[in-house]
Amino acid sequence: MTQQEKHTEANWLTSAGLRPTRQRLALAQLLIGDGNHRHVTAESLYEATRDGVDKVSLATVYNTLRVFSDAGLLREITVNGARSYFDTNVSNHPHFFWEDTEELMDAPDEDLKIAQLPEAPEGAEISKVDVVIRLRRS
Amino acid sequence: MTQQEKHTEANWLTSAGLRPTRQRLALAQLLIGDGNHRHVTAESLYEATRDGVDKVSLATVYNTLRVFSDAGLLREITVNGARSYFDTNVSNHPHFFWEDTEELMDAPDEDLKIAQLPEAPEGAEISKVDVVIRLRRS
DNA sequence: TTAAGTGCAAATTATTTGCAGTAAG
DNA sequence: CTTACTGCAAATAATTTGCACTTAA
Numbered sequence: 001m002t003q004q005e006k007h008t009e010a011n012w013l014t015s016a017g018l019r020p021t022r023q024r025l026a027l028a029q030l031l032i033g034d035g036n037h038r039h040v041t042a043e044s045l046y047e048a049t050r051d052g053v054d055k056v057s058l059a060t061v062y063n064t065l066r067v068f069s070d071a072g073l074l075r076e077i078t079v080n081g082a083r084s085y086f087d088t089n090v091s092n093h094p095h096f097f098w099e100d101t102e103e104l105m106d107a108p109d110e111d112l113k114i115a116q117l118p119e120a121p122e123g124a125e126i127s128k129v130d131v132v133i134r135l136r137r138s
Numbered sequence: 139m140t141q142q143e144k145h146t147e148a149n150w151l152t153s154a155g156l157r158p159t160r161q162r163l164a165l166a167q168l169l170i171g172d173g174n175h176r177h178v179t180a181e182s183l184y185e186a187t188r189d190g191v192d193k194v195s196l197a198t199v200y201n202t203l204r205v206f207s208d209a210g211l212l213r214e215i216t217v218n219g220a221r222s223y224f225d226t227n228v229s230n231h232p233h234f235f236w237e238d239t240e241e242l243m244d245a246p247d248e249d250l251k252i253a254q255l256p257e258a259p260e261g262a263e264i265s266k267v268d269v270v271i272r273l274r275r276s
Numbered sequence: 277t278t279a280a281g282t283g284c285a286a287a288t289t290a291t292t293t294g295c296a297g298t299a300a301g
Numbered sequence: 302c303t304t305a306c307t308g309c310a311a312a313t314a315a316t317t318t319g320c321a322c323t324t325a326a
Contacts, residue, residue, distance in 0.1 A: 058308090059292080062292075078219050082315090126274075136264075197285095
């Protein structure tokens with residue numbers, strides 16, 4: 001990790017009003033380190049830290065994912081009653097979900113065209129729209 | 139509940155290859171008894187049985203919802219990491235989810251027009267498409 | 277009669293929390 | 302220094318499961 005990259009991750013945190021602690025920087029590096037978007041679960045991210053130098057406890061991974069989500073750095077995607085997924089791409093975009101492996105991935109955003117969306121009932125506004133395309137191996 | 143209604147519910151079960159037991163009939167009645175579509179959680183359905191004559195254990199409610207889903211009588215909707223919802227309307231249609239009360243309801247199907255949908259990757263087919271419109275009280 | 281269904285209590289899984297210690301501003 | 306953050310272990314919440322009993326076919 002170069003100085004430049006460290007700077008990017010620290011900025012990602014501080015711009016959201018979060019302290020760049022050792023653990024948060026380690027998680028940030030795993031999440032946005034290579035510039036690609038990523039879909040993680042608490043468990044998968046925890047596993048990833050176990051391969052690195054900077055260990056982070058599982059409880060902190062859970063708490064940090066929640067903090068990052070609340071701060072708008074991640075988007076929580078609910079596809080599976082059991083596990084929560086977090087996406088580093090926080091914009092509205094569709095997902096593929098492989099039912100057999102429980103893997104979540106982005107679907108090409110440009111291939112989803114919603115011509116009309118139901119409008120929010122009186123007294124409500126749309127907070128977000130989740131489109132999940134569930135896939136079965138054929 | 140009239141004889142006619144009992145017949146409807148027994149048919150609902152047997153047409154899916156399920157034995158119409160006392161417990162399943164009681165749950166079926168609560169689910170499709172009045173002909174309206176319904177969104178339930180295991181807990182909410184269990185609560186409903188507690189007001190009736192036919193008691194059903196919570197474990198059986200859980201098991202039965204799973205069995206009904208697997209048989210195609212219900213559709214499981216995942217909106218909330220914690221709880222599972224089941225919809226008596228098994229067709230593809232959009233949902234509103236109230237974030238504050240965690241209430242799930244149908245969104246008007248005719249108001250959702252998807253002009254283009256990403257196609258399934260090689261080796262996969264679309265099993266279903268979930269569209270959940272999350273609402274914030276304004 | 278017999279395989280499927282049920283109910284209880286215990287087990288499991290994902291996640292959160294209390295609290296004492298640690299570190300960032 | 303002082304308040305936020307971390308880590309552990311214990312708590313919680315939703316759901317599943319093992320197993321003896323019951324019931325539909």
